[in-house]
Amino acid sequence: MIAFEHVGKRYGGRYDALAHLDFRVRRGEMVFLTGHSGAGKSSLLRLIMRLERPSRGRILVAGHDIDRLHHSQVPFYRRQIGVVFQDHQLLFDRSIYHNVALPLEIQGVEPREAARRVRAALDKVGLLHREKALPIELSGGEQQRVGIARAVVNKPALLLADEPTGNLDPQLSADIMRLFEDFHRIGTTVMIASHDLALIARLRHRMLRLHEGRLVADEEAA
Amino acid sequence: MSRESAPARGARSHRATTGSRWRAWLRHHRAMGQDSARRLLRHPLGSLLTMLAIAIALVLPAGLWLALDGARLLDAELDESATLTVYLAPRVEAAEAARIEQALAARPGVAETRLITAAEGMAEFQQALGLEDALTRLPGNPLPASIVVHPVETAPAVVRDLAEGLKAVAGVEEVRLDLAWLERLRHLAELGRRVTLGLAVLFGLGVLLVVGNTIRLAVENRRQEIEVVTLIGATHPFVRRPFLYSGAWFGLGGGLLAWGLLTLGSDWLAAPVSALAASYGASFSLPRLGPAGSAMLLACSTLLGWLGAWIAVSRHLAQIRPR
Numbered sequence A: 001m002i003a004f005e006h007v008g009k010r011y012g013g014r015y016d017a018l019a020h021l022d023f024r025v026r027r028g029e030m031v032f033l034t035g036h037s038g039a040g041k042s043s044l045l046r047l048i049m050r051l052e053r054p055s056r057g058r059i060l061v062a063g064h065d066i067d068r069l070h071h072s073q074v075p076f077y078r079r080q081i082g083v084v085f086q087d088h089q090l091l092f093d094r095s096i097y098h099n100v101a102l103p104l105e106i107q108g109v110e111p112r113e114a115a116r117r118v119r120a121a122l123d124k125v126g127l128l129h130r131e132k133a134l135p136i137e138l139s140g141g142e143q144q145r146v147g148i149a150r151a152v153v154n155k156p157a158l159l160l161a162d163e164p165t166g167n168l169d170p171q172l173s174a175d176i177m178r179l180f181e182d183f184h185r186i187g188t189t190v191m192i193a194s195h196d197l198a199l200i201a202r203l204r205h206r207m208l209r210l211h212e213g214r215l216v217a218d219e220e221a222a
Numbered sequence B: 001m002s003r004e005s006a007p008a009r010g011a012r013s014h015r016a017t018t019g020s021r022w023r024a025w026l027r028h029h030r031a032m033g034q035d036s037a038r039r040l041l042r043h044p045l046g047s048l049l050t051m052l053a054i055a056i057a058l059v060l061p062a063g064l065w066l067a068l069d070g071a072r073l074l075d076a077e078l079d080e081s082a083t084l085t086v087y088l089a090p091r092v093e094a095a096e097a098a099r100i101e102q103a104l105a106a107r108p109g110v111a112e113t114r115l116i117t118a119a120e121g122m123a124e125f126q127q128a129l130g131l132e133d134a135l136t137r138l139p140g141n142p143l144p145a146s147i148v149v150h151p152v153e154t155a156p157a158v159v160r161d162l163a164e165g166l167k168a169v170a171g172v173e174e175v176r177l178d179l180a181w182l183e184r185l186r187h188l189a190e191l192g193r194r195v196t197l198g199l200a201v202l203f204g205l206g207v208l209l210v211v212g213n214t215i216r217l218a219v220e221n222r223r224q225e226i227e228v229v230t231l232i233g234a235t236h237p238f239v240r241r242p243f244l245y246s247g248a249w250f251g252l253g254g255g256l257l258a259w260g261l262l263t264l265g266s267d268w269l270a271a272p273v274s275a276l277a278a279s280y281g282a283s284f285s286l287p288r289l290g291p292a293g294s295a296m297l298l299a300c301s302t303l304l305g306w307l308g309a310w311i312a313v314s315r316h317l318a319q320i321r322p323r
């Protein structure tokens, strides 16, 4: 599903945020990406979303070299990836319902079909009863779950998450990880950046460890 | 991903999605048209001020254009009164004069002729000057007979050629054509047209700037929203659409206000203008924006608003990059 071939990323010509990255993620796999703060986890995910472009090497997603996408194709590429952002990226002037519906609105999904899918996604994250609320009225964990609902409402084949359990308590973090495992179980390829090593270790999935922009460990699920 | 899922679908479902994509596009247009109108109404005073600025920029060129339109009507009227006066030699007898008149009337380029005999000429002259006594004391009639010629075409060059031709006719002493003032008026009208065009371009740019600035602020206010929708796969046209509608609404509102100002203005000026015209013996009234003119004004202002928004949003989208 994802292949990095000798990928390097340099910001502003000074030093390499990422270097010599070579790995593959198979279709339907669930992978954790870990490393110290500043190791390059977010940068790696941004490369996959094509928010940044590699300074060196190639990134293939579903067999396509994403660096060769014309910029007019990029939006259509992004629609095929569900992303949960480190800082939610919710719109605070819209209800939960409309936040989750946003990707469908962008793709022009017919409203009745959209409503059905939004409710299904909200149901999945346990927030169906809050659909009329504004994001500001929700707790941090609930906002994170809205972000997840928005990422999966489109049934993407690839789901990326950047610190989805950032500031949550252990119980909530475990709940959220269980949600991702559910999507993994139905065939979605999932890649999660996290530095919560204790939690990751318990979940027994493949783990890529970054250190100063280099891949220092690739541990298959025990 | 798309390549792998494509064969599974089929040609039929592809055709179906073209139709639904078209419907989705229309749906988004309708939604954004309404949404941007609601946003305008949410800040009625600010919106009104922007529209007023647009209206003021539109009123001056539109008003001038109207005045020119009136001048064009006047011009056409004057064209009809463009005539040549052919003075015959003093020795030409009345019968001879009538024959010459017929000859002139038969020439190509001559629409109509009228003979003014020496006696008639004297009568007119006396009447105009009120010098009956002085003139009756003159020995004989010093005025020649003359023929007033209406040309078919009134373009100055054509009239001048016609005059040359008439001068060569036997018995004709002089041909007078008073085109200078007509030409002066034409030059003046041309000047007015160019000034109006120049002003229209300048003030059109002004409208672009007003709308552009307003939309720039709107984009800045919704920066986070733009970033988020870009992150999840919105195309540039999708992001631009609400702002383009805002610009078009501003333009339309400004155009309507300008229309109102113009109507009020021509009501206000109508009385002095027709009084002035009457004092020159002309019947001239300020023309009003007819249905076609009104439609034109509104279409132009809406288009300008849309264009201003387009420029502002496009310039800004290039700068906004999702974090």
Ligand SMILES: Nc1ncnc2c1ncn2[C@@H]1O[C@H](COP(=O)(O)OP(=O)(O)OP(=O)(O)O)[C@@H](O)[C@H]1O
Binding pocket: A011, A012, A017, A035, A036, A037, A038, A039, A040, A041, A042, A043, A044, A195
């Ligand atoms: N846009 C940018 N311009 C310049 N340098 C950047 C940019 N984005 C990231 N970096 C640098 O790249 C390195 C990796 O950053 P990145 O955000 O990928 O780390 P991270 O592993 O996600 O850290 P954290 O756990 O704190 O989120 C950092 O040293 C950072 O300063």
Ligand SMILES: [Mg+2]
Binding pocket: A041, A042, A043, A086, A162
């Ligand atoms: Mg990060």
